Amino acid sequence: MSLQDRASTLSPARAWLAAFAAALAVLVGGSLVLRDLVYDRFVWQYFWGPVYADAHNAACAVKQGGTTQLLGSDSCASLPADAVVARPGYTVVSEIGYAVTLVFMLAGVLFLLRELELGTEKEFFFALIPFMFFGGALRVVEDANNVAATTAGVEQAITYPLNALIISPIIYFVVFAITLATLVAAVLLDRRGVVNDYVPVVFGAGAVYLLVTVAYIYFVVTTRLAGQPGTDAGFYPQVTVAVMVLSTLISLAVFGALRWTSPAVVAGTGLIGLVVLFGHTLDGVANVLAADWWQVLGLPFQYYPKHPVNAFIINFTEANLSGNVSETLGTAWPFLLVKIVAAIAVIWLFDEQIFEESPRYAILLLVAILAVGLGPGTRDMLRATFAI
Known part of the structure; x- marks a missing residue:
């Protein structure tokens, strides 16, 4: 069978997987072969560098001469022209990259739902509601973590590299992965007869994630932040x-x-x-x-x-x-x-x-x-x- 014939018979799901593997290969290969151009001045500067700086509560992270430095706002104001600088937050490049990634991942989820024969009933929508609350609550864990380090002067409960998982935009992929894993596990339990319906299992799991996250925030605020100088944290x-x-x-x-x-x-x-x-x-x-x-x-x-x-x-x-x-x-x-x-x-x-x-x-x-x-x-x- 020719390459053209194979391409014509490739299912949308397999085509998506092939595109994902190709994009990953280009990024990894380019980062190894053209490290300065692909990794330092694209992947690191616009995507990982901002997360790295945010995780350390730095005004910017700088790559120069094979080393990486974390600097305050005064030092970030004047840097050499050849320095690769990453600041917390979004840029035009990163926002475009995340938008493309979001559309691509939504297409992948659509193909997955087709393979699992899910998502045509409105109950599917309602099952995922707790995960929306959970995602917002998990962002507050990062806020509490940052307050501890920058305002209250208390050591962060979650330190680098673990705190990178709750920093935007990495946190969105984390919540997505947790949701997807919960959904697949619940569907498998349903189809093996362990549970009668996957919907209440998914909904219940999301509610548990939410309650545990809010309870953790309450614990951090009331035991580590409340009453500390420099912060008004409370309940x-x-x-x-x-x-x-x-x-x-x-x-x-x-x-x-x-x-x-x-x-x-x-x-x-x-x-x-x-x-x-x-x-x-x-x-x-x-x-x-x-x-x-x-x-x-x-x-x-x-x-x-x-x-x-x-x-x-x-x-x-x-x-x-x-x-x-x-x-x-x-x-x-x-x-x-x-x-x-x-x-x-x-x-x-x-x-x-x-x-x-x-x-x-x-x-x-x-x-x-x-x-x-x-x-x-x-x-x-x-x-x-x-x-x-």
Whole structure:
């Protein structure tokens, strides 16, 4: 059989695996053969270097003359032109790389679900909800770890290299791997007759991961951070209660209004649409309460957004609304409106026809869309709950 004939008979899943192996070979081979160009000035500078610097709470990491240095902000300001510098956070190159990786991995998950004959039922979506909360909570473990080292002057509970696993963007791959492993294990138990249904097993496992993670944060805050000079870390459960109650009431009201006035908008997604609306509403509510109503909630300080979109909306509100409006309502509330409108648009786009033609693809996309709202929202809510 010719190479062309083999390529034509290659299944999409095998083609994906072949592309993955080829990309890995190019990166590994290029890093070995052209180390300075491929590894130092691409892989390390834009992907691993920022994580390495963040894991050590450095302003930047510098490769020069075969050595790697961790520097503070003053030293990072003036560096030789030939130095390879990596700073914590994202760059245009890294964001493009992660976006391509996300699309590629979603395609791989789609092929895997086809092989396992999963993902066509809406129960699959609901089974994964706890993992969205879990991902956001795990990000707060990193926040607590950084507070311990940089603010409270306490030794980190999780040190390098283990703490690299909970630093963005590595943490997203970690949560993805945990979710995938749990799903595959639950499906195998189901098909071997050990359990009656994989859905409650996956949901229950995600809930356990979430509870253990929150319990760990509580332990770190109350035993290592609370009362330490330089930090206001503590336990403020009223934040979680307020965010959850308001998010639930707002999402139920909006979803109910849609069902009453425009039933066709929510006909395709059904209760999935309500969950998507709740996830993005929670993100908006958590930002509004932490930024504008922190004193009412009894928090020791005000929170500022970590994401550019939030910051842009707050800055735009401050610049264009009158002082009386900002003083009365705050400046973060337009972000909540944006999140609600965006969620409604998603619910409207996923009509009944999409679920009939490509149910697996539609559900997988909705899982990703929910994660974009519920994950960051959970992180903001828990950061405020523990004042870190």
